Amino acid sequence: MKTAVFKIWRGDANGGDFSEFATEISEGMVVLDAVHAIQAQQANDLACRWNCKAGKCGSCSAEINGVPKLMCMTRLDAIPLDKPITLEPMRAFPSVRDLVTDVSWNFRVKKKIKKFKPRPPDAPDGTWRISQADIDRVQEFRKCIECFLCQDVCHVLRDHHLQEEFIGPRYLVFAAALEMHPLDTEDRLSELKQAGGIGYCNITKCCTKVCPENITITDNAIIPLKERVVDEFYDPLGKLLKLFRPKT
Template sequence: MKTVTFRISRGDATGSKLVDYTTEVSEGMVVLDVVHKIQAEQANDMACRWNCKAGKCGSCSAEINGMPKLMCMTRLDQIPIDKPVTIEPMKAFPRLRDLVTDVSWNFRVKKKIKKFNPRPPDAPDGTWRMQQEDIDRVQEFRKCIECFLCQDVCHVLRDHDKHEEFIGPRYLVYTAALEMHPLDTEDRLPELKQAHGIGFCNITKCCTKVCPEHITITDNAIIPLKERVVDEFYDPLGWLWKLLRKKE
Protein backbone atom coordinates (compact mmCIF):
# COMPACT_ATOMS: atom_id res chain seq x y z
CA MET A 1 0.00 0.00 0.00
CA LYS A 2 1.21 3.45 -0.96
CA THR A 3 -0.09 6.66 0.51
CA VAL A 4 -1.03 9.70 -1.50
CA THR A 5 -1.93 13.25 -0.57
CA PHE A 6 -4.83 14.90 -2.36
CA ARG A 7 -5.02 18.66 -2.17
CA ILE A 8 -8.72 19.26 -2.70
CA SER A 9 -10.32 22.62 -3.27
CA ARG A 10 -13.13 23.06 -0.75
CA GLY A 11 -15.57 25.87 -0.45
CA ASP A 12 -18.45 27.61 -2.19
CA ALA A 13 -19.20 30.72 -4.24
CA THR A 14 -18.04 32.94 -1.36
CA GLY A 15 -14.57 31.46 -1.03
CA SER A 16 -12.46 28.33 -1.01
CA LYS A 17 -9.26 26.82 0.29
CA LEU A 18 -7.10 23.84 -0.57
CA VAL A 19 -7.28 21.09 2.05
CA ASP A 20 -4.79 18.21 2.22
CA TYR A 21 -6.04 14.66 2.73
CA THR A 22 -3.64 11.75 2.96
CA THR A 23 -4.90 8.23 2.36
CA GLU A 24 -3.74 4.76 1.33
CA VAL A 25 -4.19 3.73 -2.29
CA SER A 26 -4.00 0.42 -4.13
CA GLU A 27 -3.15 -0.71 -7.63
CA GLY A 28 -5.44 0.35 -10.46
CA MET A 29 -7.21 3.13 -8.57
CA VAL A 30 -8.49 6.19 -10.37
CA VAL A 31 -8.70 9.72 -8.99
CA LEU A 32 -12.43 9.37 -8.32
CA ASP A 33 -11.79 6.29 -6.15
CA VAL A 34 -9.45 8.33 -3.96
CA VAL A 35 -11.96 11.19 -3.72
CA HIS A 36 -14.64 8.67 -2.69
CA LYS A 37 -12.35 7.10 -0.13
CA ILE A 38 -11.61 10.48 1.40
CA GLN A 39 -15.30 11.30 1.32
CA ALA A 40 -16.24 8.07 3.11
CA GLU A 41 -13.44 8.11 5.69
CA GLN A 42 -12.46 11.70 6.35
CA ALA A 43 -14.92 14.16 4.83
CA ASN A 44 -18.49 12.79 4.55
CA ASP A 45 -19.77 16.17 3.41
CA MET A 46 -17.31 16.77 0.59
CA ALA A 47 -19.29 17.45 -2.58
CA CYS A 48 -18.43 15.84 -5.89
CA ARG A 49 -20.58 14.87 -8.84
CA TRP A 50 -20.36 11.39 -10.34
CA ASN A 51 -22.53 8.68 -11.78
CA CYS A 52 -21.28 5.87 -13.99
CA LYS A 53 -17.61 5.68 -13.01
CA ALA A 54 -16.84 4.37 -16.48
CA GLY A 55 -16.38 7.47 -18.61
CA LYS A 56 -19.86 7.30 -20.09
CA CYS A 57 -21.93 9.92 -18.30
CA GLY A 58 -19.55 12.88 -18.10
CA SER A 59 -20.44 13.93 -14.54
CA CYS A 60 -17.11 13.89 -12.69
CA SER A 61 -15.27 16.58 -14.65
CA ALA A 62 -12.62 18.40 -12.63
CA GLU A 63 -9.17 19.89 -12.93
CA ILE A 64 -6.48 17.48 -11.85
CA ASN A 65 -3.15 19.24 -11.36
CA GLY A 66 -4.65 21.99 -13.47
CA MET A 67 -5.68 19.72 -16.37
CA PRO A 68 -9.41 19.33 -17.19
CA LYS A 69 -10.16 15.60 -16.93
CA LEU A 70 -12.77 13.04 -15.92
CA MET A 71 -11.85 11.87 -12.42
CA CYS A 72 -13.17 8.38 -13.15
CA MET A 73 -10.88 7.86 -16.13
CA THR A 74 -7.66 9.20 -14.65
CA ARG A 75 -5.59 6.38 -13.21
CA LEU A 76 -3.18 7.20 -10.42
CA ASP A 77 -0.33 5.69 -12.41
CA GLN A 78 -0.87 8.35 -15.07
CA ILE A 79 -0.13 11.26 -12.74
CA PRO A 80 2.75 11.96 -10.36
CA ILE A 81 1.65 10.92 -6.88
CA ASP A 82 4.92 11.41 -5.04
CA LYS A 83 3.81 14.97 -4.44
CA PRO A 84 0.32 16.27 -3.55
CA VAL A 85 -2.29 15.92 -6.33
CA THR A 86 -4.40 19.05 -6.70
CA ILE A 87 -8.09 18.56 -7.45
CA GLU A 88 -10.15 21.63 -8.29
CA PRO A 89 -13.56 22.22 -9.81
CA MET A 90 -13.97 23.38 -13.43
CA LYS A 91 -13.05 27.06 -13.59
CA ALA A 92 -15.34 28.16 -16.42
CA PHE A 93 -18.46 27.71 -14.29
CA PRO A 94 -19.52 29.14 -10.92
CA ARG A 95 -18.80 26.87 -8.00
CA LEU A 96 -21.68 25.47 -5.98
CA ARG A 97 -19.67 23.57 -3.44
CA ASP A 98 -16.27 21.87 -3.35
CA LEU A 99 -15.83 20.08 -6.68
CA VAL A 100 -19.36 20.75 -7.91
CA THR A 101 -20.04 23.61 -10.31
CA ASP A 102 -23.21 25.18 -11.66
CA VAL A 103 -23.30 23.97 -15.27
CA SER A 104 -26.92 25.00 -15.89
CA TRP A 105 -25.77 27.59 -18.45
CA ASN A 106 -24.95 24.71 -20.81
CA PHE A 107 -28.49 23.37 -20.62
CA ARG A 108 -29.90 26.81 -21.38
CA VAL A 109 -27.63 27.20 -24.39
CA LYS A 110 -28.72 23.89 -25.87
CA LYS A 111 -32.35 24.91 -25.70
CA LYS A 112 -31.63 27.92 -27.92
CA ILE A 113 -30.36 25.77 -30.80
CA LYS A 114 -33.04 24.83 -33.32
CA LYS A 115 -34.10 21.22 -32.90
CA PHE A 116 -33.73 18.39 -35.39
CA ASN A 117 -36.15 18.72 -38.27
CA PRO A 118 -36.15 15.72 -40.60
CA ARG A 119 -37.19 15.52 -44.23
CA PRO A 120 -40.32 13.45 -44.94
CA PRO A 121 -39.75 9.69 -44.59
CA ASP A 122 -38.19 7.91 -47.57
CA ALA A 123 -40.31 4.77 -47.41
CA PRO A 124 -44.08 4.34 -47.25
CA ASP A 125 -43.75 2.69 -43.81
CA GLY A 126 -42.45 5.98 -42.40
CA THR A 127 -38.77 5.03 -42.25
CA TRP A 128 -35.64 6.56 -43.76
CA ARG A 129 -32.66 5.23 -45.66
CA MET A 130 -29.13 6.40 -44.87
CA GLN A 131 -25.76 4.96 -45.80
CA GLN A 132 -23.28 4.25 -43.02
CA GLU A 133 -20.56 6.36 -44.67
CA ASP A 134 -22.92 9.34 -44.65
CA ILE A 135 -23.47 9.14 -40.90
CA ASP A 136 -19.96 8.27 -39.68
CA ARG A 137 -19.15 11.93 -39.06
CA VAL A 138 -22.41 12.65 -37.22
CA GLN A 139 -21.93 9.55 -35.09
CA GLU A 140 -18.52 10.87 -34.05
CA PHE A 141 -20.18 14.03 -32.76
CA ARG A 142 -22.93 12.09 -31.06
CA LYS A 143 -20.36 10.26 -28.92
CA CYS A 144 -20.28 13.42 -26.80
CA ILE A 145 -21.02 12.67 -23.14
CA GLU A 146 -21.58 16.33 -22.21
CA CYS A 147 -18.82 16.44 -19.61
CA PHE A 148 -18.27 20.12 -20.55
CA LEU A 149 -14.49 19.80 -20.29
CA CYS A 150 -14.22 21.43 -23.73
CA GLN A 151 -16.28 24.35 -22.45
CA ASP A 152 -14.08 24.52 -19.36
CA VAL A 153 -10.82 24.69 -21.30
CA CYS A 154 -12.06 27.12 -23.97
CA HIS A 155 -10.36 30.47 -23.31
CA VAL A 156 -13.32 32.37 -24.79
CA LEU A 157 -15.41 31.10 -21.88
CA ARG A 158 -12.75 30.45 -19.27
CA ASP A 159 -10.70 33.62 -19.54
CA HIS A 160 -12.92 36.04 -21.43
CA ASP A 161 -16.23 35.03 -19.93
CA LYS A 162 -18.16 35.36 -23.21
CA HIS A 163 -20.96 33.07 -22.03
CA GLU A 164 -23.58 35.43 -23.42
CA GLU A 165 -22.02 35.75 -26.88
CA PHE A 166 -20.46 32.34 -27.57
CA ILE A 167 -21.99 28.87 -27.23
CA GLY A 168 -18.67 27.07 -26.81
CA PRO A 169 -17.19 23.94 -28.40
CA ARG A 170 -19.80 21.56 -27.01
CA TYR A 171 -22.62 23.36 -28.75
CA LEU A 172 -20.68 23.88 -31.94
CA VAL A 173 -20.29 20.10 -32.03
CA TYR A 174 -24.01 19.76 -31.27
CA THR A 175 -24.86 22.19 -34.07
CA ALA A 176 -22.51 20.36 -36.43
CA ALA A 177 -24.22 17.04 -35.62
CA LEU A 178 -27.55 18.59 -36.57
CA GLU A 179 -26.28 20.47 -39.63
CA MET A 180 -24.50 17.39 -41.01
CA HIS A 181 -27.33 14.97 -40.18
CA PRO A 182 -28.39 13.57 -43.58
CA LEU A 183 -32.09 13.91 -42.73
CA ASP A 184 -32.09 17.39 -41.23
CA THR A 185 -33.64 20.29 -43.17
CA GLU A 186 -33.11 23.20 -40.78
CA ASP A 187 -30.74 26.13 -41.41
CA ARG A 188 -28.73 27.20 -38.35
CA LEU A 189 -26.08 29.29 -40.11
CA PRO A 190 -27.49 32.78 -39.42
CA GLU A 191 -27.52 32.32 -35.65
CA LEU A 192 -24.21 30.48 -35.76
CA LYS A 193 -22.69 33.64 -37.20
CA GLN A 194 -24.54 36.06 -34.91
CA ALA A 195 -26.00 34.95 -31.59
CA HIS A 196 -23.90 31.79 -31.23
CA GLY A 197 -20.66 33.57 -32.00
CA ILE A 198 -18.70 31.01 -34.00
CA GLY A 199 -16.28 33.78 -34.95
CA PHE A 200 -14.95 33.90 -31.39
CA CYS A 201 -13.27 30.53 -31.87
CA ASN A 202 -9.71 31.01 -33.08
CA ILE A 203 -9.02 27.29 -33.43
CA THR A 204 -6.46 26.78 -30.70
CA LYS A 205 -7.71 23.18 -30.49
CA CYS A 206 -7.56 23.02 -26.68
CA CYS A 207 -11.07 21.54 -26.73
CA THR A 208 -10.00 18.68 -28.97
CA LYS A 209 -7.09 17.93 -26.65
CA VAL A 210 -9.23 17.53 -23.53
CA CYS A 211 -12.13 15.61 -25.09
CA PRO A 212 -12.36 12.25 -23.28
CA GLU A 213 -14.30 10.81 -26.22
CA HIS A 214 -11.56 11.85 -28.65
CA ILE A 215 -13.94 13.82 -30.82
CA THR A 216 -11.90 15.91 -33.25
CA ILE A 217 -13.92 18.95 -32.28
CA THR A 218 -11.96 21.64 -34.07
CA ASP A 219 -11.10 19.90 -37.33
CA ASN A 220 -14.26 17.92 -37.91
CA ALA A 221 -16.94 20.14 -36.39
CA ILE A 222 -15.88 23.76 -35.90
CA ILE A 223 -13.79 24.35 -39.03
CA PRO A 224 -16.40 22.90 -41.43
CA LEU A 225 -19.06 25.03 -39.73
CA LYS A 226 -16.86 28.11 -40.06
CA GLU A 227 -16.45 27.28 -43.76
CA ARG A 228 -20.19 27.02 -44.20
CA VAL A 229 -20.70 30.36 -42.50
CA VAL A 230 -18.02 31.92 -44.70
CA ASP A 231 -19.57 30.42 -47.84
CA GLU A 232 -22.98 31.68 -46.83
CA PHE A 233 -22.13 35.20 -45.72
CA TYR A 234 -18.68 36.23 -46.92
CA ASP A 235 -17.97 34.57 -50.26
CA PRO A 236 -18.23 37.39 -52.88
CA LEU A 237 -18.96 35.01 -55.76
CA GLY A 238 -21.57 33.23 -53.72
CA TRP A 239 -23.08 36.57 -52.81
CA LEU A 240 -23.32 37.63 -56.42
CA TRP A 241 -24.84 34.29 -57.36
CA LYS A 242 -27.51 34.62 -54.68
CA LEU A 243 -28.22 38.19 -55.69
CA LEU A 244 -28.69 37.20 -59.32
CA ARG A 245 -30.86 34.25 -58.39
CA LYS A 246 -33.07 36.49 -56.29
CA LYS A 247 -33.54 38.85 -59.23
CA GLU A 248 -34.59 36.02 -61.49
Protein backbone atom coordinates (compact mmCIF):
# COMPACT_ATOMS: atom_id res chain seq x y z
CA MET A 1 0.00 0.00 0.00
CA LYS A 2 1.06 3.55 -0.67
CA THR A 3 1.61 5.99 2.13
CA ALA A 4 0.79 9.67 2.19
CA VAL A 5 2.05 12.24 4.62
CA PHE A 6 -0.25 14.91 5.95
CA LYS A 7 0.75 18.10 7.69
CA ILE A 8 -2.32 18.94 9.72
CA TRP A 9 -2.70 22.19 11.58
CA ARG A 10 -3.43 21.49 15.22
CA GLY A 11 -4.27 24.12 17.74
CA ASP A 12 -6.96 26.50 18.89
CA ALA A 13 -7.69 30.23 19.22
CA ASN A 14 -4.43 30.65 21.18
CA GLY A 15 -2.33 29.37 18.33
CA GLY A 16 -1.03 26.10 17.00
CA ASP A 17 1.28 24.40 14.57
CA PHE A 18 1.43 21.65 11.97
CA SER A 19 1.80 18.02 13.00
CA GLU A 20 2.87 15.34 10.57
CA PHE A 21 1.01 12.08 10.15
CA ALA A 22 1.76 9.29 7.71
CA THR A 23 -1.10 7.05 6.74
CA GLU A 24 -1.74 4.26 4.26
CA ILE A 25 -3.91 5.07 1.30
CA SER A 26 -6.00 2.94 -1.00
CA GLU A 27 -7.76 3.40 -4.33
CA GLY A 28 -10.34 6.14 -4.50
CA MET A 29 -9.61 7.58 -1.08
CA VAL A 30 -10.54 11.17 -0.36
CA VAL A 31 -8.83 13.52 2.08
CA LEU A 32 -11.56 13.01 4.67
CA ASP A 33 -10.90 9.24 4.66
CA ALA A 34 -7.28 9.93 5.50
CA VAL A 35 -8.29 12.28 8.31
CA HIS A 36 -10.61 9.61 9.70
CA ALA A 37 -7.87 7.00 9.55
CA ILE A 38 -5.50 9.31 11.40
CA GLN A 39 -8.22 10.08 13.92
CA ALA A 40 -8.98 6.41 14.54
CA GLN A 41 -5.38 5.18 14.69
CA GLN A 42 -3.09 8.00 15.72
CA ALA A 43 -4.91 10.99 17.13
CA ASN A 44 -8.33 10.16 18.60
CA ASP A 45 -8.86 13.78 19.53
CA LEU A 46 -8.13 15.30 16.11
CA ALA A 47 -11.03 17.68 15.59
CA CYS A 48 -12.81 17.96 12.26
CA ARG A 49 -16.38 18.48 11.14
CA TRP A 50 -18.09 16.14 8.73
CA ASN A 51 -21.49 14.63 8.11
CA CYS A 52 -22.64 13.23 4.80
CA LYS A 53 -19.29 12.40 3.18
CA ALA A 54 -20.91 12.93 -0.20
CA GLY A 55 -20.61 16.65 -0.87
CA LYS A 56 -24.16 17.39 0.21
CA CYS A 57 -23.98 18.88 3.68
CA GLY A 58 -21.02 21.26 3.44
CA SER A 59 -19.48 20.44 6.82
CA CYS A 60 -15.93 19.33 6.03
CA SER A 61 -14.60 22.55 4.51
CA ALA A 62 -10.86 23.05 4.93
CA GLU A 63 -7.82 24.35 3.10
CA ILE A 64 -6.02 21.57 1.29
CA ASN A 65 -2.56 22.61 0.15
CA GLY A 66 -3.83 26.14 0.61
CA VAL A 67 -6.96 25.76 -1.51
CA PRO A 68 -10.44 25.90 0.12
CA LYS A 69 -12.18 22.60 -0.60
CA LEU A 70 -14.49 19.97 0.80
CA MET A 71 -12.36 17.18 2.26
CA CYS A 72 -14.96 14.57 1.31
CA MET A 73 -14.85 15.42 -2.37
CA THR A 74 -11.09 15.78 -2.78
CA ARG A 75 -9.52 12.60 -4.03
CA LEU A 76 -5.97 11.80 -3.07
CA ASP A 77 -5.16 10.71 -6.61
CA ALA A 78 -5.73 14.31 -7.66
CA ILE A 79 -3.02 15.58 -5.31
CA PRO A 80 0.72 15.06 -5.71
CA LEU A 81 1.87 12.73 -2.94
CA ASP A 82 5.60 13.27 -3.28
CA LYS A 83 5.48 15.97 -0.66
CA PRO A 84 3.30 16.31 2.46
CA ILE A 85 -0.28 17.44 1.95
CA THR A 86 -1.12 20.38 4.18
CA LEU A 87 -4.50 20.57 5.84
CA GLU A 88 -5.58 23.75 7.54
CA PRO A 89 -8.87 25.06 8.87
CA MET A 90 -10.65 27.79 6.93
CA ARG A 91 -8.53 30.82 7.71
CA ALA A 92 -11.24 33.46 7.41
CA PHE A 93 -12.95 32.20 10.56
CA PRO A 94 -11.76 32.08 14.17
CA SER A 95 -10.23 28.79 15.19
CA VAL A 96 -12.06 26.46 17.55
CA ARG A 97 -9.76 23.49 17.42
CA ASP A 98 -7.64 21.81 14.73
CA LEU A 99 -9.68 21.78 11.51
CA VAL A 100 -12.80 23.20 13.17
CA THR A 101 -13.60 26.89 12.98
CA ASP A 102 -16.22 29.14 14.50
CA VAL A 103 -18.63 29.78 11.63
CA SER A 104 -21.43 31.18 13.79
CA TRP A 105 -21.07 34.62 12.20
CA ASN A 106 -22.61 33.19 9.03
CA PHE A 107 -25.72 32.09 10.88
CA ARG A 108 -26.11 35.54 12.44
CA VAL A 109 -25.83 37.22 9.06
CA LYS A 110 -28.54 35.08 7.55
CA LYS A 111 -30.95 35.95 10.32
CA LYS A 112 -30.69 39.64 9.46
CA ILE A 113 -31.81 39.19 5.85
CA LYS A 114 -35.53 39.75 5.41
CA LYS A 115 -37.36 36.48 5.05
CA PHE A 116 -39.35 35.19 2.10
CA LYS A 117 -42.66 36.95 1.64
CA PRO A 118 -44.87 35.34 -1.02
CA ARG A 119 -47.59 37.03 -3.03
CA PRO A 120 -51.12 35.77 -2.33
CA PRO A 121 -51.79 32.31 -3.77
CA ASP A 122 -52.84 32.10 -7.42
CA ALA A 123 -55.45 29.41 -6.95
CA PRO A 124 -58.33 29.04 -4.50
CA ASP A 125 -56.68 25.93 -3.00
CA GLY A 126 -53.83 28.11 -1.77
CA THR A 127 -51.30 27.08 -4.42
CA TRP A 128 -49.29 28.98 -6.99
CA ARG A 129 -48.51 28.52 -10.66
CA ILE A 130 -44.89 28.97 -11.58
CA SER A 131 -43.19 28.09 -14.82
CA GLN A 132 -40.03 26.01 -14.65
CA ALA A 133 -38.16 28.55 -16.78
CA ASP A 134 -38.77 31.19 -14.12
CA ILE A 135 -37.13 29.17 -11.37
CA ASP A 136 -34.11 27.63 -13.06
CA ARG A 137 -31.91 30.44 -11.82
CA VAL A 138 -33.27 30.39 -8.28
CA GLN A 139 -32.81 26.65 -8.16
CA GLU A 140 -29.17 27.12 -9.08
CA PHE A 141 -28.73 29.34 -6.03
CA ARG A 142 -30.64 26.97 -3.82
CA LYS A 143 -28.12 24.23 -4.54
CA CYS A 144 -25.91 25.98 -1.99
CA ILE A 145 -24.82 23.59 0.75
CA GLU A 146 -23.55 26.35 3.07
CA CYS A 147 -19.99 25.07 3.22
CA PHE A 148 -18.80 28.69 3.54
CA LEU A 149 -15.81 28.11 1.25
CA CYS A 150 -16.87 31.21 -0.73
CA GLN A 151 -16.83 33.22 2.49
CA ASP A 152 -13.44 31.76 3.35
CA VAL A 153 -11.83 32.78 0.07
CA CYS A 154 -13.42 36.22 -0.23
CA HIS A 155 -10.69 38.79 0.33
CA VAL A 156 -13.13 41.32 1.76
CA LEU A 157 -13.69 38.93 4.65
CA ARG A 158 -10.43 37.01 4.71
CA ASP A 159 -7.93 39.83 4.34
CA HIS A 160 -9.86 42.96 5.20
CA HIS A 161 -12.01 41.45 7.98
CA LEU A 162 -15.05 43.49 7.03
CA GLN A 163 -17.50 41.03 8.58
CA GLU A 164 -19.42 43.90 10.14
CA GLU A 165 -19.93 45.65 6.82
CA PHE A 166 -20.14 42.93 4.21
CA ILE A 167 -22.31 39.82 4.18
CA GLY A 168 -20.13 37.89 1.77
CA PRO A 169 -20.86 35.82 -1.34
CA ARG A 170 -22.92 33.18 0.46
CA TYR A 171 -25.47 35.71 1.58
CA LEU A 172 -25.48 37.59 -1.68
CA VAL A 173 -26.44 34.29 -3.30
CA PHE A 174 -29.03 33.78 -0.56
CA ALA A 175 -30.44 37.26 -1.14
CA ALA A 176 -30.40 36.74 -4.90
CA ALA A 177 -32.42 33.53 -4.49
CA LEU A 178 -35.02 35.50 -2.56
CA GLU A 179 -34.98 38.55 -4.83
CA MET A 180 -35.35 36.41 -7.97
CA HIS A 181 -37.94 34.08 -6.45
CA PRO A 182 -41.01 34.55 -8.64
CA LEU A 183 -43.37 34.61 -5.63
CA ASP A 184 -41.41 36.93 -3.38
CA THR A 185 -42.69 40.45 -2.78
CA GLU A 186 -40.11 41.74 -0.31
CA ASP A 187 -37.61 44.46 -1.26
CA ARG A 188 -34.09 43.89 0.00
CA LEU A 189 -32.18 46.30 -2.23
CA SER A 190 -31.59 49.04 0.31
CA GLU A 191 -30.39 46.58 2.92
CA LEU A 192 -28.08 44.95 0.37
CA LYS A 193 -26.61 48.37 -0.34
CA GLN A 194 -26.32 49.45 3.29
CA ALA A 195 -25.90 46.60 5.75
CA GLY A 196 -25.09 44.06 3.04
CA GLY A 197 -22.19 46.09 1.70
CA ILE A 198 -22.65 44.73 -1.83
CA GLY A 199 -20.40 47.52 -3.14
CA TYR A 200 -17.39 45.90 -1.46
CA CYS A 201 -17.44 43.03 -3.91
CA ASN A 202 -15.14 43.87 -6.78
CA ILE A 203 -16.01 40.75 -8.74
CA THR A 204 -12.71 38.92 -8.65
CA LYS A 205 -14.74 35.71 -8.85
CA CYS A 206 -12.65 33.85 -6.29
CA CYS A 207 -15.89 32.64 -4.70
CA THR A 208 -17.17 31.18 -7.95
CA LYS A 209 -13.94 29.27 -8.41
CA VAL A 210 -14.14 27.47 -5.07
CA CYS A 211 -17.88 26.69 -5.06
CA PRO A 212 -18.22 22.89 -4.81
CA GLU A 213 -21.76 23.14 -6.22
CA ASN A 214 -20.52 25.10 -9.23
CA ILE A 215 -22.89 27.96 -8.59
CA THR A 216 -22.00 30.87 -10.84
CA ILE A 217 -21.93 33.13 -7.82
CA THR A 218 -20.48 36.27 -9.32
CA ASP A 219 -22.06 36.33 -12.75
CA ASN A 220 -25.50 34.99 -11.93
CA ALA A 221 -26.09 36.28 -8.41
CA ILE A 222 -23.85 39.17 -7.43
CA ILE A 223 -23.65 41.12 -10.69
CA PRO A 224 -27.44 41.12 -11.30
CA LEU A 225 -27.95 42.24 -7.71
CA LYS A 226 -25.40 45.00 -8.15
CA GLU A 227 -27.25 46.11 -11.28
CA ARG A 228 -30.54 46.22 -9.42
CA VAL A 229 -28.98 48.25 -6.64
CA VAL A 230 -27.49 50.64 -9.19
CA ASP A 231 -30.81 50.97 -11.00
CA GLU A 232 -32.59 51.64 -7.75
CA PHE A 233 -30.21 54.11 -6.15
CA TYR A 234 -27.93 55.61 -8.76
CA ASP A 235 -30.08 55.93 -11.86
CA PRO A 236 -32.76 58.58 -11.27
CA LEU A 237 -33.38 59.03 -15.00
CA GLY A 238 -33.97 55.34 -15.55
CA LYS A 239 -36.30 55.31 -12.61
CA LEU A 240 -38.27 58.20 -14.03
CA LEU A 241 -38.52 56.51 -17.41
CA LYS A 242 -39.69 53.32 -15.74
CA LEU A 243 -42.62 55.22 -14.28
CA PHE A 244 -43.88 56.11 -17.73
CA ARG A 245 -43.04 52.84 -19.45
CA PRO A 246 -46.18 50.91 -20.23
CA LYS A 247 -46.41 47.73 -18.21
CA THR A 248 -45.89 44.62 -20.30
